[in-house]
Amino acid sequence: MKLTRRSMLAGATTLAAPAVARAATLDISFFFPIAASGPITKIINGYAQDFAKERPDVRIKPVYAGSYDDTIAKAITAFKGGHAPPLAMLGAIQVYTLIDLGAIVPFDEVATSAEDKAWMNSFFPAFLANGNVDGHTWSIPFQRSTAVLYWNKAAFKEVGLDPEKPPASWEEQTAMAKKLVRKSGSETTRWGIQIPGTGGTYWLYQGLAIEAGQQLMNKNGTEAYFNKPGSVAALDYWVGLSRQGVQAPGVIDWGVTPNDFIAGRTAMMWTTTGNLTFVRDGAKFPFGVAMLPADKQRGTPTGGANFHIFKTATQAEREASLAFVKWVTSPERAAAWSIATGYVATRPDAWATDVMKKYVAGFPQAQVARDQLPYALPELSTHANQQVTLPLNSALQAALARSKTPKAALDEAQAIADRVLGPYKRG
Amino acid sequence: MRRWGLEALGAWLLGAMWILPLAWALWSAIHPPSSTQSFGLFSPLTLRNFATAWGMAPFGRSMVNTVVLVSIVLAAQFVLCTPAAFAFARLRFPGRDFVFAIVLVQLMVAPEVLMVENFRTIGALDLVNSLFGIALPYLGSAFGIFLLRQAFRTVPEELDAAARIEGLSLRQRLWKLYLPMARPTYIAYGLVLVSFHWNNFLWPLVITNSVGIRPITVQLAMFSTTDQGTNWSIITAATLLSTAPLVIAFLLFQRQFVQSFMRARAQ
Numbered sequence: 001m002k003l004t005r006r007s008m009l010a011g012a013t014t015l016a017a018p019a020v021a022r023a024a025t026l027d028i029s030f031f032f033p034i035a036a037s038g039p040i041t042k043i044i045n046g047y048a049q050d051f052a053k054e055r056p057d058v059r060i061k062p063v064y065a066g067s068y069d070d071t072i073a074k075a076i077t078a079f080k081g082g083h084a085p086p087l088a089m090l091g092a093i094q095v096y097t098l099i100d101l102g103a104i105v106p107f108d109e110v111a112t113s114a115e116d117k118a119w120m121n122s123f124f125p126a127f128l129a130n131g132n133v134d135g136h137t138w139s140i141p142f143q144r145s146t147a148v149l150y151w152n153k154a155a156f157k158e159v160g161l162d163p164e165k166p167p168a169s170w171e172e173q174t175a176m177a178k179k180l181v182r183k184s185g186s187e188t189t190r191w192g193i194q195i196p197g198t199g200g201t202y203w204l205y206q207g208l209a210i211e212a213g214q215q216l217m218n219k220n221g222t223e224a225y226f227n228k229p230g231s232v233a234a235l236d237y238w239v240g241l242s243r244q245g246v247q248a249p250g251v252i253d254w255g256v257t258p259n260d261f262i263a264g265r266t267a268m269m270w271t272t273t274g275n276l277t278f279v280r281d282g283a284k285f286p287f288g289v290a291m292l293p294a295d296k297q298r299g300t301p302t303g304g305a306n307f308h309i310f311k312t313a314t315q316a317e318r319e320a321s322l323a324f325v326k327w328v329t330s331p332e333r334a335a336a337w338s339i340a341t342g343y344v345a346t347r348p349d350a351w352a353t354d355v356m357k358k359y360v361a362g363f364p365q366a367q368v369a370r371d372q373l374p375y376a377l378p379e380l381s382t383h384a385n386q387q388v389t390l391p392l393n394s395a396l397q398a399a400l401a402r403s404k405t406p407k408a409a410l411d412e413a414q415a416i417a418d419r420v421l422g423p424y425k426r427g
Numbered sequence: 428m429r430r431w432g433l434e435a436l437g438a439w440l441l442g443a444m445w446i447l448p449l450a451w452a453l454w455s456a457i458h459p460p461s462s463t464q465s466f467g468l469f470s471p472l473t474l475r476n477f478a479t480a481w482g483m484a485p486f487g488r489s490m491v492n493t494v495v496l497v498s499i500v501l502a503a504q505f506v507l508c509t510p511a512a513f514a515f516a517r518l519r520f521p522g523r524d525f526v527f528a529i530v531l532v533q534l535m536v537a538p539e540v541l542m543v544e545n546f547r548t549i550g551a552l553d554l555v556n557s558l559f560g561i562a563l564p565y566l567g568s569a570f571g572i573f574l575l576r577q578a579f580r581t582v583p584e585e586l587d588a589a590a591r592i593e594g595l596s597l598r599q600r601l602w603k604l605y606l607p608m609a610r611p612t613y614i615a616y617g618l619v620l621v622s623f624h625w626n627n628f629l630w631p632l633v634i635t636n637s638v639g640i641r642p643i644t645v646q647l648a649m650f651s652t653t654d655q656g657t658n659w660s661i662i663t664a665a666t667l668l669s670t671a672p673l674v675i676a677f678l679l680f681q682r683q684f685v686q687s688f689m690r691a692r693a694q
Contacts, residue, residue: 035654063636066648074633081546145654274654
């Protein structure tokens, strides 16, 4: 019982401390997720400390809140429980969920000066796209990524392919993958390509769909397009890679794929730009990074998290949050964050900074993500997002496991999505 | 004799299945990332993964938090569930079965459903971001009451009557007769409770904000890296670090634990 009382007292003092400090400074607690390895917490805490030098009247208090899913759960619980933070970094696809809850305020209502407007337009449009709903900018991009293709140059050379020429189209990709497969007896020791089907599951599939000319949802997040001809063609191609024996059968694990690549068990892989550092540190062979190959066009979804300001924040808290977001997304800091973490710097002028130019000169692979951005479309995000993406994920995995045909699986997912989105469509 | 051989084989198989994940975790924790999935006998060994994992989060502090948290919950549940279980098992009062049914209903409710309500309550008590705030919703337990009630009911009525004739008070009977008889159940229940609260994640994450207060599981979640490939070496090293106290405790007291489980089941 003694322990209990003591921790109760401890709880009371931690709660009392901010109340005392508030007289001098404004505390802004800020939820952020960790979805990448490396000292993310230290970097974010460092930003908070550096910002205090610029704005001594504001104290940013970063609160690490788990994975993307954990962070949104924590933020929504806190919001419903009346303890929402003023500022949070949340998955960019959560925008409709947050709007429908009435939880967030658009940035354009907080950032109103002409200079602010210019700042909001300084990001790559592809990264702003997820947060642009109903003519408002609901979020500001920060830790963002896209999907790219990695290829093993040594393996290319070994089978007589030009090691400097990655596949540019789906047909080329299949043809090269066929050459790259290596067998010992009946066992495959190296696959031609791996497109993993866990993790986000739909994320890389969305890349295929975009390349086949089909975005998976409309701009208002009220319609899903899972069984259009392009969507079906994309899944046909994906499943076909396994059927032709150039990709391991079944659902390939997202987390293991980069390990397979650096261990030489697959000659090509699709994964996020975020894996650059991991592959660079682990691969004992020269490797290249390329844009995803095209079917009808090039294409990739974006991924990652954006800044959101909560509606419950006071005027002063909103202003302070905005000041921090503007400060931390400045070109120099966006460049430094990108170099430290492997995320894609979110604005063109960040790529023009000296540090970034120097970094790219030594590590040209990092630039591919930027060059691909003109072809990037927003990540799948709709109203009732969870209920719409879950049936799609099940459909994709069922098709990969060959328990359903791509068309049948996607038809089912479409039917569920239509039912869920019906009320939002009628608006 | 042949039957015994089959049983032994089955036991070894089950044992191997149980130990395999742990063995793999150990393997990949002491090797660099490039050789976590190829089991070359002469792959380079390293302890760097442990150092890296340890440096990424304040594990020491979190470990202390977890131990304190689990101790609070364990002590409170033993103290609160015992009299309740005893009342349901041996006392007669109007509405007893109805009240017990209500307690049982709580077993059906997933804790996640109550998260927002719990958050509101803890917020109203000004206990957000405190160890006691994490513990508070778990101080009582329908599972504990149910388990102990079943154990108390197995104590023969004759023994109870004899103790009463000896002139023992209600409290003395509970202390000298029921508690010793239910000891195996307490140990088994305590073990389940400790491992549940050691592993509990979502609620502690939601209700705390400061690194200094958070338990070990919340720090561990830092290694789920969906935006990148998974560095299994670091994850397994961190997992081993955070489960080490439990595993070591279990190995030390293994004999007692197994015996308690056997006796609790025999009852």
